[in-house]
Structures are given as C-alpha cells and as structure tokens.
Amino acid sequence: MLWVDKYRPKTLDKVLVHEDIAQNLKKLVTEQDCPHLLFYGPSGSGKKTLIMALLRQIFGPGADKVKVENKAWRVDAGSRAIDVELTTVSSTHHVELNPSDAGFQDRYVVQEIIKEMAKNRPIDVKGRKGFKVLVLNEVDKLSREAQHSLRRTMEKYSASCRLILCCNSSSKVSEAIRSRCLNMRINAPTEGEIMKVLEFIGKKESLQLPPGFADRIAHQSNRSLRRAILLFETCRVQQYPFTSNQAIPPMDWEEYVSEIASSIFKEQSPKRLFEVRGKLYELLVNCIPPEIILKRLLYELLKKLDSELKHEISHWAAYYEHRLRLGQKAIFHLEAFVAKFMSIYKGFLIETFG
Structure with a gap:
C-alpha cells in the first residue's frame, strides 16, 4: 500500500493538518446533526481525507466497507431514454460519485440517479433518525442545468439525505448551492505542516531523515500534501539511507x-x-x-x-x-x-x- 493511503488519518482526532477544521467537524457530529457541506480548496490539500474521516466519525467502521461499481442507468431524457454509466464507491451509509464524468449528460445524472439514491429509506444510526450521505466530487465542473437540478434535490430530500460536495473552486458553484451548504475552505497546507507529516511518516517507517531533507521535499511539493508523500516514498525506493544532498526526482x-x-x-x-x-x-x-x-x-x-x-x-x-x-x-x-x-x-x- 502506498504511504499516501497507509497513513491517511482514519478519524478526525488523528488529522495532522487542518486540525481546527477537524475539530469543528467533530462538533457538528456530536450535536447529532450534519448539514449539507461544501469542501473547496486546491488539489492535494486534504479535502477527501477530511470527508472520509467525517464519514467514519458519523457512521463508524461501516463507512470503510465500500464496494466500487461501474453502474449503468437508463434515464428518461424527455422524448427518449439514454444510458448513463458511472463509477460509484458505496457503503451501507454513503455513496460517492462524480456526476461530471457523464459530460453533457450530467443534468440527467443529477435529476434521476441522485434522486433515486436520495429517496432510499435512511438507515437508523445509534438509535436516532439516520440519513444517507451522497458525496459528489468535482461539482465545480457541473453544467448550470445540473447545478440547478442539484439545488432542487438538496431541498426535496434533505430529511433523508445529506450532501457533501467537493471541488477545487467554489466560484464555479452557483450561489444557490453555496447558500444551502456549510462552506469549508480547505487551504493548501504550509510547508511546515507538510514537514510535520513527513517526519511523522519517517518515524513510523523507522527512517533517519538528514537535516533539511523534509524541508526540500516540502518545498518541491508546491504545498500539495499528496505530492509530498509520493515524492518522499519515491526517494525511499530510489535510495536509502537518505543523504543530505540526495536529488528529489520530479514526477x-x-x-x-x-x-x-x-x-x-x-x-x-x-x-x-x-x-x-x-x-x-x-x-x-x-x-x-x-x-x-x-x-x-x-x-x-x-x-x-x-x-x-x-x-x-x-x-x-x-x-x-x-x-x-x-x-x-x-x-x-x-x-x-x-x-x-x-x-x-x-x-x-x-x-x-x-
């Protein structure tokens, strides 16, 4: 398993970057209510990690038991029926998909497929009224028609379904959707935070890091945590023990x-x-x-x-x-x-x- 997956924090308590946001999310869960959420920020900043940790916080280990399916739907598009095929990642409690993968047919995905998922009877969680979570990636790439349909779905099925939206830029998400979500800005981690994570991984892997080595990787990562961890593992594969002047290979x-x-x-x-x-x-x-x-x-x-x-x-x-x-x-x-x-x-x- 790659280090980027092996050391991905499983719970909000173990998040090393964006600890303040993790604590706010934890507070949301303890209050036994979770609004629609919109996570936005640059690639590699840790949005998906926070989302998965939040799902585990809400649903427990059941959120980890996922299956990946390539599902085909036949949806009604006015005068004709069209086939839409999408890859979904789902557990008993949540479904994750990327509606923009359907291209110009994304509005049908939102109108029919998400509507069908949202209508499913929610599962009771720990004795209280439960809900299903739909995680939608790259919502900033959805067409205006699809975003309009998504707004209606959010309103109609809010009692049984919560939406967690994920994107790089919130400016391309309509104001109507943003106003119905709790917006979570996930900034790119600082070089200091990236060094902290690299040193944590080095300690777990029993690696000796020369002075300034983690600093150089952090600098070359362009503030992308995912990229920094991949570079660190690449260096480990190419040469160990590390040297202070060891070349850090580009992607x-x-x-x-x-x-x-x-x-x-x-x-x-x-x-x-x-x-x-x-x-x-x-x-x-x-x-x-x-x-x-x-x-x-x-x-x-x-x-x-x-x-x-x-x-x-x-x-x-x-x-x-x-x-x-x-x-x-x-x-x-x-x-x-x-x-x-x-x-x-x-x-x-x-x-x-x-």
Missing part, C-alpha cells in the same frame, strides 16, 4: 511535459505540432488534468524564453485556459495554445536573426 509526467517543451523549441512546424498533439493525448489518457498540463507546459516554456515574450505567452495561456474551462474537448485548446506559441516564437526568431 514522470512533469519530465514528459519538459520533453514536450524542448521539442517545441527545437522545431516549429505542422509536423512537430502533430507529434506534440500525440504526446498531449498520452498525458490526458493517463488522467493528468488538462489545466495542470497547460500550467506545467507554460512553466517549462517560460523558463527558456526571453523576457520580452513572457508577457505575451502568459496572456495566451490565460486565454486558452479560459477556453479550456468553457469547452468539452481539452485537446483542441491545448493544441491551439501550442500552435499559437509556435507562431509567436517563430516570428520572434525570424525578426531577431533574419
């Missing part, structure tokens, strides 16, 4: 993006653009989010650019990131950004060197 996909950036600088042509497109596809197929690919590619390109071009390239990166969020096919916008960069960079080379 495989980051090296791949760096190679893509180098190939773009070497040649700006339709043939090279076609090759880059295939590599971008490979990253997307391996579940690297398109926004992360674009951000990393910009970072690698800016490292090798003259200062006079940096502003213009950053402007176009922001433009295509916006288009990326509005559109459906990520590859179109990533490829368009690369094509735009090639055009600007080639023009700059011609102008500079003739």
